Amino acid sequence: MDDLKTVQCSDEGRELYEILQSPHIQALLSSHDSIARLDYEPVLPPLPEELPGDQDAMRIVCLVKNNQPLGATIKRDEETGEIYIARVIHGGLADRSGLLHTGDLLLEVNGNPVEGLEPEQVIQILIHSQGTILFKVIPNKPQTTATNSSVFMRAMVDYSPQQDWSLPCPDVGMSFRKGQLLEVVDQTDGHWWQARRLPTTSSCAGLIPSTSMLKSKQREQWWSQPLPIDTCSAVCAYSVSPLCASAGFRRSLRLWRRMAYRGCRLSCSSCYSCSPHSTSLSNPYEEVVLYQRSPQENPRLIVLVGTSGVGVNELRKNLIRMKPSLFKGPIPHTTRPMREGEQTGREYHFVTRELFEYMVCNNRFLEYGLCRGHLYGTSSDAIREVLKKGRICIIDAEPHSLHALRSRKLKPYVIFIRPPERDVLRLTRQHARILTSCCSCRDYEELEEASGLMEMKYRQLFDRTVENGRLEEATAELLSVIQEAQEEEQWVPAPWSVPEDSETSFLT
Numbered sequence: 001m002d003d004l005k006t007v008q009c010s011d012e013g014r015e016l017y018e019i020l021q022s023p024h025i026q027a028l029l030s031s032h033d034s035i036a037r038l039d040y041e042p043v044l045p046p047l048p049e050e051l052p053g054d055q056d057a058m059r060i061v062c063l064v065k066n067n068q069p070l071g072a073t074i075k076r077d078e079e080t081g082e083i084y085i086a087r088v089i090h091g092g093l094a095d096r097s098g099l100l101h102t103g104d105l106l107l108e109v110n111g112n113p114v115e116g117l118e119p120e121q122v123i124q125i126l127i128h129s130q131g132t133i134l135f136k137v138i139p140n141k142p143q144t145t146a147t148n149s150s151v152f153m154r155a156m157v158d159y160s161p162q163q164d165w166s167l168p169c170p171d172v173g174m175s176f177r178k179g180q181l182l183e184v185v186d187q188t189d190g191h192w193w194q195a196r197r198l199p200t201t202s203s204c205a206g207l208i209p210s211t212s213m214l215k216s217k218q219r220e221q222w223w224s225q226p227l228p229i230d231t232c233s234a235v236c237a238y239s240v241s242p243l244c245a246s247a248g249f250r251r252s253l254r255l256w257r258r259m260a261y262r263g264c265r266l267s268c269s270s271c272y273s274c275s276p277h278s279t280s281l282s283n284p285y286e287e288v289v290l291y292q293r294s295p296q297e298n299p300r301l302i303v304l305v306g307t308s309g310v311g312v313n314e315l316r317k318n319l320i321r322m323k324p325s326l327f328k329g330p331i332p333h334t335t336r337p338m339r340e341g342e343q344t345g346r347e348y349h350f351v352t353r354e355l356f357e358y359m360v361c362n363n364r365f366l367e368y369g370l371c372r373g374h375l376y377g378t379s380s381d382a383i384r385e386v387l388k389k390g391r392i393c394i395i396d397a398e399p400h401s402l403h404a405l406r407s408r409k410l411k412p413y414v415i416f417i418r419p420p421e422r423d424v425l426r427l428t429r430q431h432a433r434i435l436t437s438c439c440s441c442r443d444y445e446e447l448e449e450a451s452g453l454m455e456m457k458y459r460q461l462f463d464r465t466v467e468n469g470r471l472e473e474a475t476a477e478l479l480s481v482i483q484e485a486q487e488e489e490q491w492v493p494a495p496w497s498v499p500e501d502s503e504t505s506f507l508t
């Protein structure tokens with residue numbers, strides 16, 4: 001202020017002087033000075049006076065707990081009875097201090113020697129210590145700095161640390177649900193990884209089982225299940241559906257598919273592999289990366305999934321009707337004879353039964369089935385044909401065929417269509433047309449239940465969910481979700497981001 005007095009001759013100097021002289025600013029400056037004078041550092045206890053001669057080998061670590069966990073686990077060497085730091089959790093208090101490391105030998109906690117104690121007894125000492133905790137440790141040599149970089153994974157199964165007795169320390173376990181994104185920050189331990197759920201709210205990681213650990217748990221669980229009765233195989237692709245008799249244009253395949261699905265649901269309600277609670281023995285995690293489609297690449301395939309009657313086909317047709325130059329469905333193949341006015345490659349690809357069966361043997365169909373004596377199928381080539389022309393191919397699929405669709409070439413973006421709340425469902429569907437006798441879309445309860453089961457079982461394969469309440473709103477939301485899928489960065493399985501030429505190096 002004194003300095004300012006000297007520059008008061010200028011207009012700016014005078015103005016600044018007046019502002020700083022105002023009572024509000026004066027009060028603010030005074031508050032700042034009083035707070036700045038106070039010392040907020042924790043008061044640390046004095047170091048022990050009698051330190052052993054070999055001081056280099058010893059480290060005294062002082063941590064202030066502040067109601068948060070220490071973020072470290074300990075283990076006992078069964079032969080020597082010594083207690084070691086087993087793990088330091090990323091982002092936890094011990095990690096942030098930079099003073100405790102995996103493998104450090106613990107000698108004392110708050111002056112209590114730990115030699116000969118059980119890890120549980122040491123933990124009790126820690127639990128009852130509040131504020132400052134003093135550790136005496138012999139550091140693990142040589143000290144290696146962690147060079148792990150994060151790997152991102154999508155959880156393909158649910159995991160709850162509360163139900164896992166093998167977790168070394170239940171407090172640091174992290175739960176996750178199918179489909180959630182995980183940032184794995186440490187994979188050094190072959191059994192337990194450290195990870196954060198995305199989007200992350202905490203800097204502190206939690207323990208999750210490694211892939212091999214989770215697979216062995218799945219195997220154990222699988223063996224302990226009662227033997228499944230595999231009735232699903234009875235619903236093979238060649239099942240005949242007399243109910244398709246009333247099917248109209250292009251609906252045959254959908255109807256067959258629906259019958260097969262219902263047949264499976266009905267015939268194997270107790271079937272293990274169809275149960276929403278079944279434990280998949282496939283990979284429990286899927287490595288993912290952020291992928292941004294370049295303008296030179298084909299559009300991503302859009303797959304709509306939803307339970308029968310929820311409105312998947314209505315939404316799909318609506319999009320194609322609204323933007324025919326942007327969206328297109330694949331042309332299915334059929335062995336049915338061409339009718340008057342039809343043209344091959346327009347309504348269907350009309351092929352002989354021999355050719356159709358040859359295509360089946362060569363895995364060219366994503367889905368196929370028999371209806372009224374004729375075969376119908378959607379080939380991957382028909383989808384690629386649409387994508388190659390720069391149009392967005394939009395299909396509806398049963399969730400069990402998603403595995404076949406998920407490839408680097410098609411890069412499918414899967415949108416789950418969910419029914420709205422009961423009131424909205426009743427209101428919006430009061431004039432809905434029931435297409436066939438096997439569609440039970442009037443039975444709202446069944447629709448909701450089937451949708452819930454589908455979501456529970458396949459959630460890990462869905463990129464987004466859209467609620468189909470009012471048709472215009474759902475269509476508008478779907479449009480914007482599809483635009484995001486094509487133009488914005490998205491998480492995809494890691495192999496999908498590899499350019500076509502380098503595929504071999506990824507496989508080796």
Ligand SMILES: Nc1ncnc2c1ncn2[C@@H]1O[C@H](COP(=O)(O)OP(=O)(O)OP(=O)(O)O)[C@@H](O)[C@H]1O
Pocket residue numbers: 254258306307308309310311312313314315428429432433434435439441468469470471472474
């Ligand atoms: N948002 C909506 N508002 C009003 N009616 C709707 C809406 N969505 C769908 N419908 C109607 O509900 C009925 C079933 O829809 P749709 O045929 O699209 O079901 P789906 O999910 O394709 O199942 P399926 O394959 O069994 O036919 C149709 O009569 C359709 O017009």
